[in-house]
Every structure is written in structure tokens, then in C-alpha cells.
Amino acid sequence: MEYFADLTWKDSIKDIIDILIVTYIIYQLILLVRGTRAVQLLKGILVLVVVWALSSWFDLYTLKWLMNQAFTFGVLAIFIIFQPELRRGLEQLGRGKIFGRTVADEEEITRMINEVIKAVNYLSRRKIGALVVFERTTGLNEYTESGIKMQSVISSELLINIFIPNTPLHDGAVIIQGQQIAAAACYLPLSENPFISKELGTRHRAAIGISEVGDAISLIVSEETGQVSLAMNGQVVRDINEESLISKLHEALKPNVTTEKKLPFWKRKGGNKDDGQMDQ
DSSP states (O other): OHHHHTOOHHHHHHHHHHHHHHHHHHHHHHHHHTTSTHHHHHHHHHHHHHHHHHHHHTTOHHHHHHHHHHHHTHHHHHHHHTHHHHHHHHHHHHHTOTTOOOOOOHHHHHHHHHHHHHHHHHHHHTTOOEEEEEOOSSOOHHHHTTSEEEEEEOOHHHHHHHHSTTSTTOSSEEEEETTEEEEEEEOOOOOOOTTSOTTOOHHHHHHHHHHHSSSOEEEEEOTTTOOEEEEETTEEEETOOHHHHHHHHHHHHSHHHHTGGGSOGGGOOOOOOOSSEEEO
16 A cells, blocks of 8 residues: 555556556467467466466375476476477567568458469369468468478469479478468378278378368368368368368458457457268
């Protein structure tokens, strides 16, 4: 109470500004890790904090000792675990983009989908294998770093040229982030699901694998049959028709699903069946 009694209006304004700045920084840090696997790690840390609090509350000496040991070395572990996010944040700070947010409109999404579909149809007719991954909420930066960075405007001609056999970038996946081709020739995690059909090769298993570690969706063109498949949520729709494919992509990538989350909180707003064979 003495603090408030001695508080002047200048001190009040200073404290308010101080609190607003810290609040804004914390908000931007949350946006930075949101959409990455760091969110899951933060949830794990929260569980440890809850366990530590309960062990202190109920005087569980052994559990409390274990938690204290974990927190003793936890600071170093956090720097190791969050190294990719810390590096990305520092890079964005250096480029002056840590507070920059781009919001894609529906016309841009439609144009992007049309360009991808045009390329997929071309590759399918000629039985040229391809794998295109769309980043959604879960970040894919660790996988773009495994390939060749491009940061290119999406066009059907560029996608076709990337996947032409015996070219430097044809082997691997193309990852699309926002409205750009972020990288090509990327390595993806292979699904270890034992129930996947034996007919599916490495390209399909990689498409399913990336959809299992996050919410990315993948388009696959089979070089054996020319069939187009769509992988999402750990499942794959094989030989999907063009109408269903376009509908699915619009539903998954429309702005209020993928980009509205990037708007400031004060601007935010409060299934189709596919033709084809569904595999786990």
C-alpha cells in the first residue's frame, strides 16, 4: 500500500508503458513459436511445472527433489531444445521482420492453387513423380533447411521445371510457405505406420510422414501410375479427382483457416467427401 501512496502520475504512466511493452513482447514471442513444434515442448514444460507445484504442495520429497534437479539443468536444456526457434527469432529480428505479419487473401490462395493444379496435371499426364507440401499451422522450417532455399513466386512453370527428371532439384519435396515456394529438394520424415499399403513407395510415405508430425498437407504424383494423391492428418486419398482436390485445398488453405491466426487479436473473427481410396 505504501507503494501506491507514494505513486505519482508520472510513475503511473511509466509503469503502464512498461507493462504494455512487456505484454506486447510476450505476445509477439507467442506468435513466433505458435505454429511450430515448440508449442508441444512448451506444453511439456507446463506439465513439469504443474508436477513440481503439486509435489511442493503435498510435500512429496522424492518427486520434489527430482523436479528441482530437472529445473536446475532445465535452463540449458531449453536453449538446446529451442535452438531452431531462437535462431529464427534472431534472424527475423536482424531483418526487422519479427513484428511483420502477412495475411493472404482468397484471391491469392485461388491463384496459388490454380498454379499448383496446373503443374500437377502436367506432371500426372507424363507420369513424372512429384511431392508438394503446404505448410499450415505447424512450422516446417527444419525441413526447408534440409533442401535448397528458393523463396520464389509460385508458378506452374517453375514447379514443372523443378520436378523434371535428372535436374538438380527434382529429388525431394517442394515446401510452400504462404504464397512462396520456400525450398525444393527437401527431405521429409517417413511414416512408420505399419498399416500403410505396401504399394506405396517412399514418396507417399514421406507425404504421410510430414502430415503426421504436424498439420501440413501434401500432394503426390506417382511416377509409376501418374495418379494424384492427397495426404493429410496421417492419411492419404489415392487417385483423387481434380474437383475434390481443388475443394480440399481451398477448404484447408482458405484465409480464415491458415492466416487469420496471424492477425492481431483485436481483428480476428470469433467436410467434403473425396473420390478415391483412403489409406491409413
